[in-house]
Amino acid sequence: MTMVDITRGRPRPSVQEVIAADVVAAPLVMRSESPAVGLGDDDISVERYFSKDWHDREVEAIWRRTWQLACRLEELPNVGDHIVYEIVHDSLIVVRTGPDEIRAYVNSCLHRGTQLRTEGGCVTKFRCPFHGFTWDLAGSLVVVPGEWDFPHLDKAKFDLPQAKVGIWAGFVFINFDPACEPLDSYLEILPRHFADFALEDRYKAIHVAKIMPCNWKLAMEAFIEAYHVPVAHGQVLAYYGDENTQYDVYPGVRHVSRMISVQGVPSPSVSHLTPETTISHMRRDVPFYGGKPIDIGPGMTARAGLAERAREKIGRSSGRDMSGVSDSEALDLIEYMLFPNMVPWGGQSLPICYRFRPHGDNPERSIMEIMFLFAKAPDGSHPEPAKITWLSEDEPWSNAREMGSAAMVADQDTDNLKRIQRGLRASKKPGVTLARYQESRIRHFHETLDAYMAREAAVGRHGAPADRNT
Numbered sequence: 092m093t094m095v096d097i098t099r100g101r102p103r104p105s106v107q108e109v110i111a112a113d114v115v116a117a118p119l120v121m122r123s124e125s126p127a128v129g130l131g132d133d134d135i136s137v138e139r140y141f142s143k144d145w146h147d148r149e150v151e152a153i154w155r156r157t158w159q160l161a162c163r164l165e166e167l168p169n170v171g172d173h174i175v176y177e178i179v180h181d182s183l184i185v186v187r188t189g190p191d192e193i194r195a196y197v198n199s200c201l202h203r204g205t206q207l208r209t210e211g212g213c214v215t216k217f218r219c220p221f222h223g224f225t226w227d228l229a230g231s232l233v234v235v236p237g238e239w240d241f242p243h244l245d246k247a248k249f250d251l252p253q254a255k256v257g258i259w260a261g262f263v264f265i266n267f268d269p270a271c272e273p274l275d276s277y278l279e280i281l282p283r284h285f286a287d288f289a290l291e292d293r294y295k296a297i298h299v300a301k302i303m304p305c306n307w308k309l310a311m312e313a314f315i316e317a318y319h320v321p322v323a324h325g326q327v328l329a330y331y332g333d334e335n336t337q338y339d340v341y342p343g344v345r346h347v348s349r350m351i352s353v354q355g356v357p358s359p360s361v362s363h364l365t366p367e368t369t370i371s372h373m374r375r376d377v378p379f380y381g382g383k384p385i386d387i388g389p390g391m392t393a394r395a396g397l398a399e400r401a402r403e404k405i406g407r408s409s410g411r412d413m414s415g416v417s418d419s420e421a422l423d424l425i426e427y428m429l430f431p432n433m434v435p436w437g438g439q440s441l442p443i444c445y446r447f448r449p450h451g452d453n454p455e456r457s458i459m460e461i462m463f464l465f466a467k468a469p470d471g472s473h474p475e476p477a478k479i480t481w482l483s484e485d486e487p488w489s490n491a492r493e494m495g496s497a498a499m500v501a502d503q504d505t506d507n508l509k510r511i512q513r514g515l516r517a518s519k520k521p522g523v524t525l526a527r528y529q530e531s532r533i534r535h536f537h538e539t540l541d542a543y544m545a546r547e548a549a550v551g552r553h554g555a556p557a558d559r560n561t
């Protein structure tokens with residue numbers, strides 16, 4: 092294979108050049124880049140964004156095979172605490188069953204199928220609301236009302252079926268596939284990259300979910316590239332590195348990619364901006380940097396001044412010493428994705444986590460969630476984790492007041508996504524065409540998606556050839 096440098100011609104300064112000039116140096120993991128190699132240039136088929144047949148195959152190949160974020164650990168502090176995780180038609184009760192044990196039970200009564208739980212809470216047992224079959228937290232059937240009428244039922248064989256559970260960085264993951272790859276290897280480079288970011292020391296302070304007017308993949312793709320930023324979010328050009336965002340796709344890594352957008356420096360597309368303009372626009376759009384004036388002395392950059400303000404603010408709100416936090420971690424958008432649908436941010440200023448999934452059985456609607464993970468106090472205490480604020484398809488993100496300035500950006504994206512979904516249905520072109528570098532994470536995502544789809548087509552749901560009946 093010929094090695095092609097897909098970054099050739101991109102605007103300067105690069106992210107690495109900006110980070111190299113920082114006052115407080117970034118951790119090693121930030122000081123490298125890995126542009127994609129050998130991904131190809133073919134168009135991506137459009138049917139995957141609206142075809143019901145494609146959606147049905149995705150359910151088997153993706154949603155019943157991959158590790159998915161279910162919830163945060165701090166949502167399940169006590170034995171019996173649980174949430175309900177739903178994905179298309181599947182439903183799990185994710186429950187703490189012991190001080191060191193979390194399980195995921197299939198949310199369906201083994202008598203006649205009734206959902207055992209419709210929402211989270213804390214229970215000592217799961218009692219079906221229809222006839223009262225009851226399971227204890229260990230998943231054993233303990234009560235069968237009118238048991239004389241079930242001489243044919245062996246209670247020992249009526250344990251609640253389970254999905255697999257794994258934990259990383261305070262996130263609880265589930266996987267429906269009993270033969271799945273272990274979570275540790277599935278995560279690939281993610282734990283190493285997040286070693287400095289310590290998301291296990293965070294708690295979920297804000298959680299907003301919205302029904303999106305598009306396929307789940309379209310929604311996610313709009314949040315894993317910055318190529319659209321100059322046109323869709325033109326307000327940020329004075330302080331955000333859009334055109335010089337760094338995109339990393341690592342050799343041999345299937346499930347993880349990354350992008351870094353620097354902040355506190357203008358877009359390469361604008362010139363002759365004073366540092367004062369950069370600071371004032373950033374403070375205008377992101378109140379986090381507000382408060383007393385940010386003075387930049389001789390030789391000091393807007394970026395250094397804003398980084399210092401961020402360190403002060405995070406230090407004050409978390410009660411921790413943040414003086415050693417690098418400018419990059421304090422300011423930049425350091426965004427990873429974990430296949431298929433989780434997008435956790437690194438850094439220290441405002442770790443966000445997105446999750447994208449289909450909305451029920453409709454390939455043209457999805458659920459997008461934005462979680463804000465704030466630092467726990469040094470002793471590990473924290474306020475109650477946030478309950479989900481749900482927004483309907485017609486409600487803007489700005490209706491969730493807790494989103495603050497992030498809502499405006501998300502609303503700009505949502506307006507576009509509605510047009511993308513409709514435009515793709517109208518298109519007579521069979522595929523979408525991607526930029527080589529700036530959309531390389533999207534191409535990498537589809538490469539992995541295609542690999543899972545192909546594997547499913549080859550082995551089928553139960554591990555036997557899919558064409559075994561033909």
Ligand code: FES
Nearest residue numbers: 200203219222224
């Ligand atoms: S359906 Fe659950 S007890 Fe009958």
Ligand SMILES: [Fe+2]
Nearest residue numbers: 313323324504
């Ligand atoms: Fe956007």
